[in-house]
Amino acid sequence: MSQITLKDMAAKPDLLCPGARLCAGCDESIIVRMVLKATRGPTIVTNATGCLEVATSIFPYTSWDVPWIHSAFENTAATASGIEAAYKAMRRRGEGPLAKYPQLDVIAFAGDGGTYDIGLQALSGAMERGHDFTYVLLDNEAYMNTGIQRSGGTPFTAATTTSPAGQVMPGKLEWKKPIDDIIIAHAIPFTATINAAWPLDVMKKARKAFEAEGPAFLHALTPCARGWRYPPEKTIAVSRLAVQTCVLPLYECRQEGGDVVYELSAPSLAIAKRPESKKPVEEYLQMQGRFRHLFRPERREDLLKALQEGIDKRWDTLLKKCGL
Amino acid sequence: MKQKLMGLNGDEAAAYATKQVDPDVVAAYPITPQTIIVERFSEYVADGQVHSEFVAVESEHSALSSCIGAAAAGARAYTATAANGLALMWEMTYIASGVRLPIVMSVVNRALSAPLNIHNDHSDSMGARDSGWIQIYCENSQEVYDAHVEAWRIAEHEDVLLPVMICFDGYTISHTMENVMTLPDEDVKGFVGKRGFIKVQGHLGEAELRLDPGCPISMGPVDLQDFYFEHKVHQMEAMDEALKVIPTVDKEYGALSGRNYSHVHPYRMDDAEVAILGLGSAMGTTRAVVDELRGEGVKAGMVKLRTFRPLPAADLMKVAGDAPVLGVIEKDLSFGAVGSPLYEDVRAAFYGAGSKPLVANYVHGLGGRDTSMAMIRGIYEDLLKIKRKGRVDKTMNYVGLRE
Numbered sequence: 001m002s003q004i005t006l007k008d009m010a011a012k013p014d015l016l017c018p019g020a021r022l023c024a025g026c027d028e029s030i031i032v033r034m035v036l037k038a039t040r041g042p043t044i045v046t047n048a049t050g051c052l053e054v055a056t057s058i059f060p061y062t063s064w065d066v067p068w069i070h071s072a073f074e075n076t077a078a079t080a081s082g083i084e085a086a087y088k089a090m091r092r093r094g095e096g097p098l099a100k101y102p103q104l105d106v107i108a109f110a111g112d113g114g115t116y117d118i119g120l121q122a123l124s125g126a127m128e129r130g131h132d133f134t135y136v137l138l139d140n141e142a143y144m145n146t147g148i149q150r151s152g153g154t155p156f157t158a159a160t161t162t163s164p165a166g167q168v169m170p171g172k173l174e175w176k177k178p179i180d181d182i183i184i185a186h187a188i189p190f191t192a193t194i195n196a197a198w199p200l201d202v203m204k205k206a207r208k209a210f211e212a213e214g215p216a217f218l219h220a221l222t223p224c225a226r227g228w229r230y231p232p233e234k235t236i237a238v239s240r241l242a243v244q245t246c247v248l249p250l251y252e253c254r255q256e257g258g259d260v261v262y263e264l265s266a267p268s269l270a271i272a273k274r275p276e277s278k279k280p281v282e283e284y285l286q287m288q289g290r291f292r293h294l295f296r297p298e299r300r301e302d303l304l305k306a307l308q309e310g311i312d313k314r315w316d317t318l319l320k321k322c323g324l
Numbered sequence: 325m326k327q328k329l330m331g332l333n334g335d336e337a338a339a340y341a342t343k344q345v346d347p348d349v350v351a352a353y354p355i356t357p358q359t360i361i362v363e364r365f366s367e368y369v370a371d372g373q374v375h376s377e378f379v380a381v382e383s384e385h386s387a388l389s390s391c392i393g394a395a396a397a398g399a400r401a402y403t404a405t406a407a408n409g410l411a412l413m414w415e416m417t418y419i420a421s422g423v424r425l426p427i428v429m430s431v432v433n434r435a436l437s438a439p440l441n442i443h444n445d446h447s448d449s450m451g452a453r454d455s456g457w458i459q460i461y462c463e464n465s466q467e468v469y470d471a472h473v474e475a476w477r478i479a480e481h482e483d484v485l486l487p488v489m490i491c492f493d494g495y496t497i498s499h500t501m502e503n504v505m506t507l508p509d510e511d512v513k514g515f516v517g518k519r520g521f522i523k524v525q526g527h528l529g530e531a532e533l534r535l536d537p538g539c540p541i542s543m544g545p546v547d548l549q550d551f552y553f554e555h556k557v558h559q560m561e562a563m564d565e566a567l568k569v570i571p572t573v574d575k576e577y578g579a580l581s582g583r584n585y586s587h588v589h590p591y592r593m594d595d596a597e598v599a600i601l602g603l604g605s606a607m608g609t610t611r612a613v614v615d616e617l618r619g620e621g622v623k624a625g626m627v628k629l630r631t632f633r634p635l636p637a638a639d640l641m642k643v644a645g646d647a648p649v650l651g652v653i654e655k656d657l658s659f660g661a662v663g664s665p666l667y668e669d670v671r672a673a674f675y676g677a678g679s680k681p682l683v684a685n686y687v688h689g690l691g692g693r694d695t696s697m698a699m700i701r702g703i704y705e706d707l708l709k710i711k712r713k714g715r716v717d718k719t720m721n722y723v724g725l726r727e
Contacts, residue, residue: 057546058545070545071392077386079389079393082396082397082399086394097532122389129380
């Protein structure tokens with residue numbers, strides 16, 4: 001992989017410009033800026049309908065200093081397929097406006113609704129066909145743009161406006177869909193989780209994704225102050241805790257000579273080496289109003305236990321996959 | 325210039341013309357009766373006869389989405405579908421036209437479910453009539469071939485920039501082999517030329533309307549109360565322009581091929597007292613009936629509509645306006661409406677005119693039911709009755725319906 005240093009990256013201009021209408025404390029713009037810093041040169045971005053799209057493109061303004069297209073919600077991977085196919089055809093023919101670029105980074109940004117739910121078919125199709133592009137999942141764990149409705153990416157017990165914590169139901173009854181496992185099952189060259197609390201890791205993985213020949217998938221957990229109910233200045237703290245509690249560990253998965261190779265990234269590897277440093281999931285939950293009903297009016301020991309066990313189980317499974 | 329006579333069904337004619345155009349991206353999903361198009365095109369790709377990237381997508385929604393991505397990136401993009409496939413694309417049809425992408429799509433007309441039916445009628449493309457696509461209807465395989473060459477020049481014209489649907493009847497045309505005169509490859513390539521791009525104002529100054537890493541613009545943004553309306557009116561204006569551009573492309577194509585097309589094709593209309601107006605393959609049957617009736621001394625005529633969107637209302641009134649009685653035949657329904665789509669358009673076109681024909685609506689051929697010469701003759705007999713009475717008693721008539 002080509003070298004990525006914080007110093008070089010800091011010197012690169014932001015390709016998502018300041019002044020977007022995203023909420024204070026939004027993690028999405030942080031991830032997007034980091035990912036775009038890792039681009040190698042000519043880049044085309046496509047964006048699913050969602051917060052990022054509506055907050056960065058209100059006509060006649062735009063925040064994007066890269067060629068950018070939004071077409072719909074469920075089809076980002078299909079739109080990216082078309083862009084990549086156009087580039088490939090022009091290269092092969094040696095003719096057409098993109099023919100002159102020896103490489104092109106095609107990036108698709110989509111939220112959890114556009115990935116776990118409505119966009120899963122298009123995404124699966126694009127992965128199966130092997131288009132060379134990077135899909136970045138901005139996972140804020142609910143339909144935030146429409147007002148915090150539950151998605152397949154919403155975690156167990158989280159309160160949303162369509163999975164409210166009520167008298168008989170404690171928030172969402174189902175567990176978060178294991179999207180990374182689904183993607184990895186497509187045997188694409190590169191899949192990784194990323195987190196804005198570790199910027200260098202984000203940019204290094206983004207560069208690896210661009211350099212991979214074929215589809216690459218980056219899963220960013222993007223805390224949402226409005227939807228998760230925490231103060232906007234705590235975004236990075238909440239994000240960091242997701243890794244420290246192993247709610248969303250940092251790792252990458254590569255196809256190497258027909259083998260599926262899992263590798264923990266430094267922050268999660270440190271926890272694997274010193275299991276006592278793993279923080280209890282409660283620390284993560286307590287920071288967020290969407291889990292408040294687990295603590296008030298009374299502690300829901302049953303749910304807290306189930307949550308901790310569920311997180312532990314997934315972590316153990318991941319460790320085994322990593323050969324640890 | 326030497327043309328080659330080939331035996332092609334409609335699907336093959338569409339695939340062959342598209343092979344000669346050699347678009348950058350073909351993204352399509354198989355659906356009866358369109359499948360021969362994607363099969364043939366896949367063979368061209370497999371044999372290295374085209375440069376196109378064939379994207380075998382997992383749905384029609386993704387087919388059109390891929391074409392949108394490709395066309396926005398500056399490519400020529402083509403797809404083909406039918407019936408439920410077009411219905412699944414519905415969301416993206418409006419987006420393709422709204423982003424002003426000159427995509428070309430074959431619609432092999434087939435009945436929409438339910439009940440499931442794979443045979444021909446026009447319920448699919450008529451459902452997309454307001455989606456902002458130009459719609460051209462073909463009578464036979466020759467017209468299918470010619471339209472698939474012409475469409476790119478119409479779609480990409482700088483005053484138009486709208487996607488084009490080329491509609492032709494499932495099975496009746498798609499699976500029926502006919503003689504088709506085809507142009508040499510180099511003539512097709514010369515005719516379609518290279519795709520050009522209009523200049524727009526980007527945030528870095530003047531930019532081409534495409535995804536250009538050298539001069540980035542944002543396409544498909546959020547567009548609220550302050551500009552959405554204007555952009556939609558631009559699409560209306562582009563349709564008006566298309567009305568003017570299509571004849572110029574037809575003229576140029578006529579000079580090249582010797583086959584001359586226009587928005588409307590009148591037949592024996594000069595002194596016609598009763599006339600049928602319609603589109604698609606049924607017009608061939610109608611023409612034969614007109615000849616028979618003329619032989620019997622009946623002053624029958626017909627008008628074939630080739631361009632349905634934009635509706636060439638002035639041309640239509642010019643060629644059909646002198647007939648005292650007009651029967652609009654079509655293979656579609658608009659549930660709960662006054663009549664079917666073409667009938668309503670024709671009536672609306674004539675509404676403000678000083679003298680206007682009596683117009684009745686005849687719906688036929690739904691779900692692939694055969695439209696025979698006897699049925700068409702029955703329509704003319706009905707029109708003669710209307711002429712005698714001087715009024716239309718029954719505007720909506722079902723032709724060939726079980727008692």
